[in-house]
Amino acid sequence: GENVGLHLPTLSVQEGDNSIINCAYSNSASDYFIWYKQESGKGPQFIIDIRSNMDKRQGQRVTVLLNKTVKHLSLQIAATQPGDSAVYFCAENIGRGSQGNLIFGKGTKLSVKP
Amino acid sequence: ETGVTQSPTHLIKTRGQQVTLRCSSQSGHNTVSWYQQALGQGPQFIFQYYREEENGRGNFPPRFSGLQFPNYSSELNVNALELDDSALYLCASSLGRSGNSPLHFGNGTRLTVT
Numbered sequence: 001g002e003n004v005g006l007h008l009p010t011l012s013v014q015e016g017d018n019s020i021i022n023c024a025y026s027n028s029a030s031d032y033f034i035w036y037k038q039e040s041g042k043g044p045q046f047i048i049d050i051r052s053n054m055d056k057r058q059g060q061r062v063t064v065l066l067n068k069t070v071k072h073l074s075l076q077i078a079a080t081q082p083g084d085s086a087v088y089f090c091a092e093n094i095g096r097g098s099q100g101n102l103i104f105g106k107g108t109k110l111s112v113k114p
Numbered sequence: 115e116t117g118v119t120q121s122p123t124h125l126i127k128t129r130g131q132q133v134t135l136r137c138s139s140q141s142g143h144n145t146v147s148w149y150q151q152a153l154g155q156g157p158q159f160i161f162q163y164y165r166e167e168e169n170g171r172g173n174f175p176p177r178f179s180g181l182q183f184p185n186y187s188s189e190l191n192v193n194a195l196e197l198d199d200s201a202l203y204l205c206a207s208s209l210g211r212s213g214n215s216p217l218h219f220g221n222g223t224r225l226t227v228t
Contacts, residue, residue, distance in 0.1 A: 008154060031214070032214045034216055034217075036219075041221070042221050042222075043118075043204050043206075043219035043220050043221045043222050044157065044204070044219045045219070046216045046217070046218060049216050051214070089156050089157075091156075093214065101159045101162070101170055101172060102147075102157075102159065102217060103159070104156030104157050104158070105156055106155065106156055107155075107156055
């Protein structure tokens with residue numbers, strides 16, 4: 001399958017622990033942010049999104065935090081499971097008129113040890 | 115609900131040739147975006163189609179072109195293939211063109227140019 005994790009920053013966690021994946025975004029005009037999970041041989045899978053008028057949003061086992069002051073986004077995964085092993089990308093949209101252009105970060109490889 | 119499907123899954127072409135990649139959008143989605151993902155990198159925006167017209171384009175040369183059909187399916191055409199065009203080509207569909215709804219990706223077409 002696709003080796004999407006080649007030469008990426010890697011986060012290694014023990015099964016059951018919480019994971020925190022960080023992302024610095026580039027444009028202060030960005031108003032919409034998404035986290036994607038990409039497993040080997042597959043396309044990116046939507047995890048959670050957040051708009052710039054919020055600073056926190058929770059999903060099932062995942063939480064996204066947005067700090068617009070320092071242009072920082074994080075994804076927290078609770079009780080990390082082996083199935084969470086993948087490459088995680090943050091993506092930003094720079095606002096109206098950008099015609100749907102998402103700008104992706106470089107990605108972080110999450111490795112979960114059983 | 116049918117997800118985004120892409121064909122073919124893998125393709126090998128020779129430098130200078132032309133290629134057409136196909137995508138069927140998720141049911142109910144009227145917007146299709148194409149991305150190029152080089153090995154170990156995040157996806158890069160090529161262009162987006164909405165109501166059969168190009169609705170935004172990334173930093174790709176004119177030999178990258180596309181079409182969207184009345185049923186919202188789409189094609190990506192690349193002429194005069196170069197070795198650097200070797201990548202995973204991802205199609206994503208969404209509802210609306212504003213860029214403020216999540217893109218749902220297919221599993222991509224892996225193109226190898228020799």
